[in-house]
Every structure is written in structure tokens, then in C-alpha cells.
Amino acid sequence: MNPKDLEQLLLLEQSGELTPQQQRRLEAGLAAAPAARQLRRELQGLARAIPEPSTGPAPDATEKILARLAANRPAPAHNWFPTLAAAAALALLLGSYALHSSRSLDAGTGRAQATQSAMLDADEWTDPLEQEFADLENLFRVMAEQPLFDLADL
Amino acid sequence: MDHDDATCLAAWRRGDTEALGALVEKYRRPLFGYLVRFANDPHQADEWFQETWVRAIQHMNLFRQRNFQGWLFRIAHNLVVDHLRRKKPEVSLDAPATEEGAPWKARLADPALSPALAAAGRDLGRQIEAAANRLPPEQREVFWLRMAADLPFKEIARVQRVSINTALARMQYALDKLRADLGPAYRELQEMTP
Structure with missing residues (x-):
């Protein structure tokens, strides 16, 4: 076995990675070459000679890591459910209103005007949901006052 | 894991x-x-x-x-x-320092042979550290992953995304250079083994 192969086996021995087959080859190599035993002592000495770093990580490293993780945490994803629910309610409301308006065109009543008046009451400061409820309430009130069709027409 | x-x-x-x-x-x-x-x-x-x-x-x-x-x-x-x-070096040690073309490293004292380091011969560990820090990065990394972090070669190979044979070869090149750089001091290592 050449010295380089033997040195590789010694390195693997030191790191605890020798397979049983490599172990047998190393033992045979060490028996055959006294210089290999010298090399082994050098490698063992090298591991002992290297000093520990004079410093280490900050004693509160874990706390600092946790703080950095908290600082880097992405903002929670926006919850679109309330917005979508409000949009759906509004669409339903407007759809109902449109249906109602089309059916009541002939009635010549003030229902449309009343609803429009309610809509015009809304401004940017009005809570959207509150406004929707107000509009809905107004719509029901108008519908109650003015039936969609006259029983006499049937 | x-x-x-x-x-x-x-x-x-x-x-x-x-x-x-x-x-x-x-x-x-x-x-x-x-x-x-x-x-x-x-x-x-x-x-x-x-x-x-x-x-x-x-x-x-x-x-x-x-x-x-x-x-x-x-x-x-x-x-x-x-x-x-x-971290690119501002001046390569191999770049000509003078009009005559003598490289910087020829004009600087070899740290391994300087009186200061010779005096520090008692502190072999520091000499090894200094010599290891002059290794090419890939060999230096294998050396420190093995000697400081105690990683097995299989793991070092994964870290460097090379074969285990390449990791071993890099370690051997590093050891060859340390031997050459430290000279007789390196052989003192044998005496450090009980």
C-alpha cells in the first residue's frame, strides 16, 4: 500500500469512518510500515495541538437568534374572508335592488327614490357594513309599503 | 437525522x-x-x-x-x-512589487521562519493555526471542518458538495503544506501523543 492510501485510512480512522475492510487494510499497512505508525502519532498530535478559540459566541446567542427570527418574521397573510363576505353581501344587496327596481319600474312609486336617497346618505366615513344593513333595511321597508305586484292584476 | x-x-x-x-x-x-x-x-x-x-x-x-x-x-x-x-485581496502576493518584478512575497519575511514565530515555537498550536490560514480556501475549509468542528469526511464532502475522496485529498494536500511550512516543528506533533 502506498503512503497516500495509508494516510487516507489513518484520516478515516481518526474520524471514525473506517469500514471493517478498511480497518483490516490499515492494520496490515501499520504492521508492514513503521513510518505509518509515526504518521498516525502526528495526526493524533495535530488534533491535540490545535487550540480552542479564545472566544465563543455571545452567551445570550439563543436570545439574539430568537429576537432576529421574530424581527424577520413575515407579516401574517391578509385575511380576505371578511372583505370577500362584505363584497358578496353588497353584490347580493345590489342584485336584489336591481331586480326589485326592474320589477317596480311600472309601479311609479317612490321606492327607487327612497333607496337612492338612502344610498346618497352614505359617505366615506360610513362603516360599509352598517351602510349595507341600512340599505337593506330601507329596501325591506319600501317593499313592505309597495307590493311588487297588484293582486288585481292577476 | x-x-x-x-x-x-x-x-x-x-x-x-x-x-x-x-x-x-x-x-x-x-x-x-x-x-x-x-x-x-x-x-x-x-x-x-x-x-x-x-x-x-x-x-x-x-x-x-x-x-x-x-x-x-x-x-x-x-x-x-x-x-x-x-474579500478580494487589494494586492496579490504574487503581483510584482517593484519595477524589477520581485513579487511581494519575496520581500516579506516568511512568517513560518520569522524570529517571532521561531520564538513562538513553544506554541505549536498557534503556528499550525497561522499555517492553516495560508492554505487555499477549499483545503483550509476541509482542515478546519475536520480539526475544529470534528466533522467526519462524509459530512465535509456534503458541505463542500464534492466526493469523499476529494475531501480526503484536500485534507492530504493541506497536511502536506503544513508539513512543508512548519518543518521540524510539525514533527514535534509526534511527541504530543501520549
Whole structure:
């Protein structure tokens, strides 16, 4: 076995990675070459000679890591459910209103005007949901006052 | 994955910050021991140490059942590589220093042979550190991953994304250079073995 192969086996021995087959080859190599035993002592000495770093990580490293993780945490994803629910309610409301308006065109009543008046009451400061409820309430009130069709027409 | 590492990671995922503390403590010496050999100063090594953990935890879903130690050192390796790429020497030691073309290194005292280092011969460990820091980066990294972080060659190969034979060969080149650089001092190592 050449010295380089033997040195590789010694390195693997030191790191605890020798397979049983490599172990047998190393033992045979060490028996055959006294210089290999010298090399082994050098490698063992090298591991002992290297000093520990004079410093280490900050004693509160874990706390600092946790703080950095908290600082880097992405903002929670926006919850679109309330917005979508409000949009759906509004669409339903407007759809109902449109249906109602089309059916009541002939009635010549003030229902449309009343609803429009309610809509015009809304401004940017009005809570959207509150406004929707107000509009809905107004719509029901108008519908109650003015039936969609006259029983006499049937 | 190491059973203890897997247990700590599972506990950390459940919100147990002490489990993270246990992991940080476990890898404190090897990880810092590796990083400090490439940093400009201990403060930078500490910064890299924390950054390694932050990146490891933030991308924890990427390694799942793989070796946590290898994952951690791979992240540390990337930090070191980024640093070395940015840190370009202002003057190459092989660049001509004079009109006659004598390179800088010919005009500088060889640290291995300087009186100061000869006087520091008692402190062989410091000489080895200094000599190791003159190795090419890939050999230097193998040397410190093995000697400071105590990583097996199989793991070093994963960190460097090379074969185990390449990792072993890099270690052998590093040892050859240390022998040449330290000369008789290197042979003192034999006497350090009981």
C-alpha cells in the first residue's frame, strides 16, 4: 500500500469512518510500515495541538437568534374572508335592488327614490357594513309599503 | 437525522424555545470553531453564528429528514464562501512589487521562519493555526471542518458538495503544506501523543 492510501485510512480512522475492510487494510499497512505508525502519532498530535478559540459566541446567542427570527418574521397573510363576505353581501344587496327596481319600474312609486336617497346618505366615513344593513333595511321597508305586484292584476 | 436533533427540532416546532437553546448549545463549539477561522474577528464570527441559525430555522422545511448537522454547516459554508468572494485581496502576493518584478512575497519575511514565530515555537498550536490560514480556501475549509468542528469526511464532502475522496485529498494536500511550512516543528506533533 502506498503512503497516500495509508494516510487516507489513518484520516478515516481518526474520524471514525473506517469500514471493517478498511480497518483490516490499515492494520496490515501499520504492521508492514513503521513510518505509518509515526504518521498516525502526528495526526493524533495535530488534533491535540490545535487550540480552542479564545472566544465563543455571545452567551445570550439563543436570545439574539430568537429576537432576529421574530424581527424577520413575515407579516401574517391578509385575511380576505371578511372583505370577500362584505363584497358578496353588497353584490347580493345590489342584485336584489336591481331586480326589485326592474320589477317596480311600472309601479311609479317612490321606492327607487327612497333607496337612492338612502344610498346618497352614505359617505366615506360610513362603516360599509352598517351602510349595507341600512340599505337593506330601507329596501325591506319600501317593499313592505309597495307590493311588487297588484293582486288585481292577476 | 441525529435522534437528539430531531427531538429538539420537533419540540422547537411546537414552540419550545428551550429546545432551540439546547441545539444552539450542542453546536456552539464546533460551529463557532469553524466560523471563527474564516471571520475577520470574533465579533464577525458571532454574527455569522447567529445568522447561520436564523437561516437554518427560517428554511427548516427544506431539509426535513436530512442530517441537521450537515444542513447547519452547509449554511455556514455559504456564509463563509460569500465572505471570501467579497474579500478580494487589494494586492496579490504574487503581483510584482517593484519595477524589477520581485513579487511581494519575496520581500516579506516568511512568517513560518520569522524570529517571532521561531520564538513562538513553544506554541505549536498557534503556528499550525497561522499555517492553516495560508492554505487555499477549499483545503483550509476541509482542515478546519475536520480539526475544529470534528466533522467526519462524509459530512465535509456534503458541505463542500464534492466526493469523499476529494475531501480526503484536500485534507492530504493541506497536511502536506503544513508539513512543508512548519518543518521540524510539525514533527514535534509526534511527541504530543501520549
